Amino acid sequence: MTILKVSDLTRNFGGLCAVNNVNMEIDEQELIGVIGPNGAGKTTLFNLLTGVYEPSSGKIELNVDGQMKSIGGMKPYAVTRLGLARTFQNIRLxxxxxxxxxxxxxxxxxxxxxxxxxxxxxxxxxxxxxxxxxxxxxxxxxxxxxxxxxxxxxxxxxxxxxxxxxxxxxxTHPKILFLDEPAAGMNPQETGELTALIHEIKEKFKVTIILIEHDMSLVMSICERIYVLDYGKCIVSGSPEQIKNHPRVIEAYLGEEI
Known part of the structure; x- marks a missing residue:
């Protein structure tokens, strides 16, 4: 069952389009990765989904008691009450x-x-x-x-x-847990422990997890599906196998024509 649906989501900052017509459909209890080079719009996307930013256009819909409810533009505290929780790229304890x-x-x-x-x-x-x-x-x-x-x-x-x-x-008892670069700054042992923890959380709490991460070994080992952003656009999505050797993904990371 779909728990989160994003349709043509866009966020402009003056003349800069940080998120450009992004579409996503997330099912209950999925473990989803969002990857892309620095500046691709990943954290801006999280900020839109969790109420930090208001969309310039497009829709964000959350499954609330079996009905899809529009949450775009809602305040972070209201989004949290509906079951969305997050961590931050820069730790905020x-x-x-x-x-x-x-x-x-x-x-x-x-x-x-x-x-x-x-x-x-x-x-x-x-x-x-x-x-x-x-x-x-x-x-x-x-x-x-x-x-x-x-x-x-x-x-x-x-x-x-x-x-x-x-x-x-x-x-906060979330339905969806957003993790923004949870392995940033960790050594390999800590990353391995984090990987096991994420698996444990998913199984114990039956929660949907969406994570941004630059550690490709972590992403490829635990994510069921992956969305790839580049210059604010979702250029491809699919399973880890489909993503890891995809020409457009290699081009986005290496800046080369394939």
């Missing part, structure tokens, strides 16, 4: 909060106690806070960070900060 608090803070939309319960510390407050903390610790176990729950996020090694961002995104 609350660096002076603990690892645990970084995950708990993403659960605010699911907290059920009211203002009065929070102010007067009524039983509903303690019950809900206990539930939130338990879920946050379980997410940290999945990304192998539960033993560092009380450390400041800024003190984590780079690869662990990346995993914490993923845990925070999962805390």
């Amino acid at each position: 609350f660096k002076d909060l603990s690892v645990l608090d970084n995950v708990k803070i993403a659960m605010h939309k699911n907290i059920k106690y009211g203002v009065l319960a929070g102010i007067f510390r009524l039983p509903a407050f303690y019950e809900e806070e206990e539930k939130v903390e338990k879920e946050a610790i379980n997410l940290l176990k999945i990304v192998r960070l539960d033993h560092k729950k009380d450390e400041f996020a800024k003190n984590l090694p780079y690869g662990e900060q990346r995993r914490l961002e993923i845990a925070r995104a999962l805390a």
